[in-house]
Amino acid sequence: MTDVTPSAHPYANPVFGAARGFFWIAAPFVLIALAWQIASLFFPPFLFPSLIDVFARVFQILTTWSQFSSVLATALRILAGLAGAFSIGVILGLLIANFRVADRLLTPTLTFFQGIPALSWVVFAIIWFHGVEFRILFIMIMTTLPAFTFQVVGALRGMNKDLLEMVMSFRPTRPKYFTAMVLPAVLPEILTAWKVNLGNASRVVVVAELVGSSGGVGYELLQQQQLFDMAGALAWTLQLVFFVLLFQWILSLVERVAFRYRAISERS
Amino acid sequence: MTERHSQPAATARDEAAPEIQFRNVSKRFGTLTAVDHLNLEIGKGELVALLGKTGCGKSTMFNMIAGLMEPTEGAVTVMGRVPFREFDWFRGKMAIVFQNDRLLPWRTAVRNVELGLEMLGISAGERRARALRWLETLGLKGHENDYPYALSGGMRQRVSIARAFATDAELLLCDEPFSALDEMTSARLRTEFARLVRDTGKTAVFITHSINEAFDIGDRIVVLKRPAEIAHDIQITPDTPDHERERIRAVIHHSLSA
Known part of the structure; x- marks a missing residue:
């Protein structure tokens, strides 16, 4: 008799499953690194430096406070910009979703803003303002505000009408209505908006720092460009990528806890 | 069959005053008349089944009682107050069971x-x-x-x-709450529901398009024709004999088929 149990299948082994999962996460990065390392054998270091040199620079940035503080400054600028844009976006989104006049005035304006390139906002900020930090904050807010606002409006308008009516049938006060219905209903889209805008913000902040700052990852990238130091440019870029990945991971953790009520199809 | 006749209401709220009152109520949506000059009174502690075909205006009546809609003409009062205008006053006094569960x-x-x-x-x-x-x-x-x-x-x-x-609201409104369930579950739940309503002494309005459900639930069955006008208003008691119930059932069936 052949005894076939589910645990006999190699894929059912949790250790094997975890290793397999890790392999598929790492595989694309290993391939890119391998391709780069092979290229470094055939090209000069200012075009394709060895990954050993790149990671030595990464380590140096992480362990030297004067350099690491630049990474922190950029990270804080991203978070401050996103927080500012989100706060204003929530207010504008509520106005648009609740008042027709606000919708008619603000929606075309924000759509118009969305068409303005980030670099144009950099130029406007340099002409209009003096303070470096304020310039960067302004650029960050103006480039991410339309997306945040439209995502908030979409979330508010997309709320389930049956559930709204059910909650209203209990005659809630405005604060109760907000905490029991609105906030949990819009949270998934708000978190998605943060994830999407985080990527946008990390690109914009570098442009802003490249042109109008004396510190931060963008400024350091400009220095590497002037020195033709590809290893340095890659190392500074990786700092930003690490930050984005770290923050995305934190957002995913929040999602996992906040949306544990969602059914998961076994087939998926 | 005991036919009831709704009387014009008294204006002051007292114990004898109806819990729910429709006074010459009409509701129109553009050219469509959903409710037409309806007069209806529901007393405190009554368990009333509003029975009618789909599209006869049952849900419109329901929404007016719940304060979610305002009549085009006439007045709807619940506990002597106007639910649409005094929406917040009904906090805790009215609870609704919807057609689908609407759980968060x-x-x-x-x-x-x-x-x-x-x-x-x-x-x-x-x-x-x-x-x-x-x-x-x-x-x-x-x-x-x-x-x-x-x-x-x-x-x-x-x-x-x-x-x-x-x-623990005084008034329960139910909009076909068991219609999406299988017959066995639906029958069990409506029996439980009717028992709970009677045990707690609440006033309940139960909207349905099922004659069986109306008989299982209601102490009183209000049959609506289209647009919502009362075709029959029937009192059912535990003493109503089976042959009389069958006769009422046939009358309602005939009325709804017309």
Whole structure:
């Protein structure tokens, strides 16, 4: 008799499953690194430096406070910009979703803003303002505000009408209505908006720092460009990528806890 | 068959005053008349089944009682007040069981039952105790911490009934709450529901398009023709003999088929 149990299948082994999962996460990065390392054998270091040199620079940035503080400054600028844009976006989104006049005035304006390139906002900020930090904050807010606002409006308008009516049938006060219905209903889209805008913000902040700052990852990238130091440019870029990945991971953790009520199809 | 005739209402609220009153009420949506010069009174403690075909204006009447719609003509009063204009006054006095369960997916069963109690500002401990009691009453002990996705259709609807009863509202409005369930579950739930309403002495308006459901639930059956006008207003008592029930059933069937 052949005894076939589910645990006999190699894929059912949790250790094997975890290793397999890790392999598929790492595989694309290993391939890119391998391709780069092979290229470094055939090209000069200012075009394709060895990954050993790149990671030595990464380590140096992480362990030297004067350099690491630049990474922190950029990270804080991203978070401050996103927080500012989100706060204003929530207010504008509520106005648009609740008042027709606000919708008619603000929606075309924000759509118009969305068409303005980030670099144009950099130029406007340099002409209009003096303070470096304020310039960067302004650029960050103006480039991410339309997306945040439209995502908030979409979330508010997309709320389930049956559930709204059910909650209203209990005659809630405005604060109760907000905490029991609105906030949990819009949270998934708000978190998605943060994830999407985080990527946008990390690109914009570098442009802003490249042109109008004396510190931060963008400024350091400009220095590497002037020195033709590809290893340095890659190392500074990786700092930003690490930050984005770290923050995305934190957002995913929040999602996992906040949306544990969602059914998961076994087939998926 | 005992036919009732709704009388024009008294204006002052007293014990004898009707709990719900429609006075010459019409509701129009553009050129469509959903409710046409309707007069109806429902007394305190009555369990009334509003029976009619789809599109006869039952849900419009329901929405006017709930204060979600205003009549185009006439007046709807509940407990002597106008529900549309005095919306907040009815907090805790009226609870609704909808056609579908409408559970908040981000809340567990017990937290869904607590929803109405939160709106009333009841303390967390008292809320939890009441919610657990109602879940147990409705046979959901052991499922308190399940999210709606993990519950069957019947269980979800029972949670929504528990949610309505937990607030201890004087008036219960039910909009075809069992129509989406299979016949066995539906029959069991409506029996439980009718027992709970009678035990708690609440006034309940139960909208349905099923003659069987109306007979199982109602002490009184109001048959509506299209647009919502009263075709029959029938009192059913436990003493109503089976042959009389069958005759009433045939009359209603004929009326709804016309």
